[in-house]
Amino acid sequence: xxxxxxxxxxxxxxxxxxxxxxxxxxxxxxxxxxxxxxxxxxxxxxxxxxxxxxxxxxxxxxxxxxxxxxxxxxxxxxxxxxxxxxxxxxxxxxxxxxxxxxxxxxxxxxxxxxxxxxxxxxxxxxxxxxxxxxxxxxxxxxxxxxxxxxxxxxxxxxxxxxxxxxxxxxxxxxxxxxxxxxxxxxxxxxxxxxxxxxxxxxxxxxxxxxxxxxxxxxxxxxxxxxxxxxxxxxxxxxxxxxxxxxxxxxxxxxxxxxxxxxxxxxxxxxxxxxxxxxxxxxxxxxxxx
Amino acid sequence: xxxxxxxxxxxxxxxxxxxxxxxxxxxxxxxxxxxxxxxxxxxxxxxxxxxxxxxxxxxxxxxxxxxxxxxxxxxxxxxxxxxxxxxxxxxxxxxxxxxxxxxxxxxxxxxxxxxxxxxxxxxxxxxxxxxxxxxxxxxxxxxxxxxxxxxxxxxxxxxxxxxxxxxxxxxxxxxxxxxxxxxxxxxxxxxxxxxxxxxxxxxxxxxxxxxxxxxxxxxxxxxxxxxxxxxxxxxxxxxxxxxxxxxxxxxxxxxxxxxxxxxxxxxxxxxxxxxxxxxxxxxxxxxxx
Numbered sequence: 242x243x244x245x246x247x248x249x250x251x252x253x254x255x256x257x258x259x260x261x262x263x264x265x266x267x268x269x270x271x272x273x274x275x276x277x278x279x280x281x282x283x284x285x286x287x288x289x290x291x292x293x294x295x296x297x298x299x300x301x302x303x304x305x306x307x308x309x310x311x312x313x314x315x316x317x318x319x320x321x322x323x324x325x326x327x328x329x330x331x332x333x334x335x336x337x338x339x340x341x342x343x344x345x346x347x348x349x350x351x352x353x354x355x356x357x358x359x360x361x362x363x364x365x366x367x368x369x370x371x372x373x374x375x376x377x378x379x380x381x382x383x384x385x386x387x388x389x390x391x392x393x394x395x396x397x398x399x400x401x402x403x404x405x406x407x408x409x410x411x412x413x414x415x416x417x418x419x420x421x422x423x424x425x426x427x428x429x430x431x432x433x434x435x436x437x438x439x440x441x442x443x444x445x446x447x448x449x450x451x452x453x454x455x456x457x458x459x460x461x462x463x464x465x466x467x468x469x470x471x472x473x474x475x476x477x478x479x480x481x482x483x484x485x486x487x488x489x490x491x492x493x494x495x496x497x498x499x500x501x502x503x504x505x506x507x508x509x510x511x512x513x514x515x516x517x518x519x520x521x522x523x524x525x526x527x528x529x530x
Numbered sequence: 531x532x533x534x535x536x537x538x539x540x541x542x543x544x545x546x547x548x549x550x551x552x553x554x555x556x557x558x559x560x561x562x563x564x565x566x567x568x569x570x571x572x573x574x575x576x577x578x579x580x581x582x583x584x585x586x587x588x589x590x591x592x593x594x595x596x597x598x599x600x601x602x603x604x605x606x607x608x609x610x611x612x613x614x615x616x617x618x619x620x621x622x623x624x625x626x627x628x629x630x631x632x633x634x635x636x637x638x639x640x641x642x643x644x645x646x647x648x649x650x651x652x653x654x655x656x657x658x659x660x661x662x663x664x665x666x667x668x669x670x671x672x673x674x675x676x677x678x679x680x681x682x683x684x685x686x687x688x689x690x691x692x693x694x695x696x697x698x699x700x701x702x703x704x705x706x707x708x709x710x711x712x713x714x715x716x717x718x719x720x721x722x723x724x725x726x727x728x729x730x731x732x733x734x735x736x737x738x739x740x741x742x743x744x745x746x747x748x749x750x751x752x753x754x755x756x757x758x759x760x761x762x763x764x765x766x767x768x769x770x771x772x773x774x775x776x777x778x779x780x781x782x783x784x785x786x787x788x789x790x791x792x793x794x795x796x797x798x799x800x801x802x803x804x805x806x807x808x809x810x811x812x813x814x815x816x817x818x819x
Contacts, residue, residue, distance in 0.1 A: 243533075243539070244532075244533065244539060244541065244548055248548060250532070250533060250548075250550075252533065252550075254552075256574055257551060257552040257572060257573040257574030257575060258549070258550065258551055258552070258574070258575075258757070259533055259537060259539075259548075259549070259550035259551075259552075260547070260548070260549060260550075261539075261547065261548035261549075261550070262546060262547055262548075263543075263546040263547070263548075283546060284546040285545055285546030285547070286546060286547075302728065439591065439755065439757055464755075466728065466753075466755065466761070466762065466763035467762075468547070468728055468761040468762055468763065472755070472757040472762055473755065473756075473757055473761055473762010473763055474755035474757065474762055474763070500806075501806050502805070502806050502807045503805045503806055503807065504805075504806060505803075505804075505805070505806045505809065507802075507803035507804060508803050508804075508805055508806070510799070510800070510803065511799070511800035511801075511803035512800075513796075514794075514796035514797050514799065514800035515794075515796060515797075516791070516792045516793075516794070516797055517789075517790050517791050517792055517793060517794045517797070518791045518792065520794065
């Protein structure tokens with residue numbers, strides 16, 4: 242069957258796959274100084290943001306990604322007071338981070354202010370805590386921000402970027418991880434979106450290697466569903482300066498005073514499980530099971 | 531961007547999504563007495579079987595589904611000797627079941643013999659154990675087969691069918707589950723593919739209810755990635771006559787003498803974890819964590 246003009250399609254040429262959502266209208270379309278941003282209204286997935294032809298998020302299923310990019314790292318660090326988000330312009334990750342009462346300060350450093358302004362308008366539920374006095378915004382280059390940060394500035398750095406091609410490429414390199422390492426407290430953790438375990442094992446493997454070369458003692462890939470991204474299966478990769486990434490604050494997770502839609506204690510453990518082929522590629526992990 | 535004629539697209543009209551794979555040629559196309567079966571060669575996913583416009587399996591990613599439809603149930607039952615597969619014509623589930631040395635006999639009851647003959651030709655790796663003397667084939671109606679089965683005929687029944695619309699509809703009903711209950715040993719287990727937790731919670735919820743009404747004491751949904759099915763996230767639902775479905779043969783899993791690509795002990799536990807929204811819908815499960 243053929244898709245008519247009412248469908249938005251993201252073609253993943255390299256992977257030989259494409260994913261489409263049925264749209265009802267274009268809500269917004271602009272070329273910012275950095276990229277081409279379009280917002281569609283879809284039939285079943287709520288509003289959809291597309292940047293340079295790639296799906297960024299949908300209203301319906303962004304909770305998987307935003308919860309998994311924030312809660313596992315924050316519930317692994319024993320006291321995440323100071324959090325830095327690189328990218329994350331839609332503010333969905335920020336909102337999840339702010340749910341943690343022990344977080345005293347979050348900086349969100351997004352290169353393109355237009356992404357945040359458009360999110361405020363078309364994804365208001367993701368931005369409803371942007372006025373929290375703990376939230377701080379800087380619109381500028383994330384690599385420069387980390388490079389200029391003082392040592393021991395952050396407990397957790399979340400890298401919520403686009404794919405490692407184009408503007409975000411530098412965020413997947415050893416020199417950048419080395420700057421993160423320097424800017425973190427000695428028990429600091431980074432977590433970064435790391436593509437699909439089915440389609441992009443080369444990227445995930447290279448990230449582990451670069452993170453370790455930058456000085457991080459432990460690395461761990463979490464996996465979770467993400468319908469609107471290629472293969473429908475996505476991952477985040479964590480690295481710890483000295484923290485055992487599989488030892489998590491179980492009791493705090495169970496007693497958390499906020500709601501989540503995907504994340505909970507069982508899912509945190511589940512996300513750490515390495516499928517057989519991932520274990521073969523990345524080596525044995527000290528599973529809890 | 532638009533997809534040209536080199537792409538096969540499955541449109542999920544109700545869900546407002548579509549998934550496409552880039553094809554290189556049509557290898558086979560026929561109308562069997564039951565359905566329209568097409569096999570494509572794809573650019574990145576190996577051979578692809580499509581029935582009545584719906585993706586059945588690809589060479590590249592069928593291992594998720596076939597492993598998760600077989601190993602969890604077989605490693606939950608304490609001694610799965612006699613296994614029945616309803617559907618499963620591509621023989622991928624059968625191959626995984628036959629990896630278990632304690633299985634003495636497997637019957638595969640598929641309504642459409644052509645699916646099996648086409649799989650033998652275009653998915654030979656799934657059929658490479660079809661000559662195993664423990665494997666038995668019957669091409670006919672699965673509901674009738676179970677209805678005519680003697681009580682206590684099977685330890686595990688695997689329902690590896692198409693979606694619950696059209697020919698497979700009767701396989702998702704209480705009367706069918708009641709016949710399965712009757713045909714099973716008193717510690718018997720059924721496991722059935724149960725669609726996407728993101729898109730089809732109505733189906734999953736109805737299955738749990740019908741299974742319990744048919745007499746099964748415990749039910750449990752497993753979730754796992756499946757790139758080529760809608761949303762990229764899929765599930766299988768188990769029901770046990772008297773078996774605690776979350777108590778599994780951990781030591782046997784760890785010591786298994788066969789290879790898997792997705793399944794292992796950590797993944798078995800991970801698949802049992804209920805996301806927050808699933809827990810809210812299905813009720814609390816006795817998690818191991």
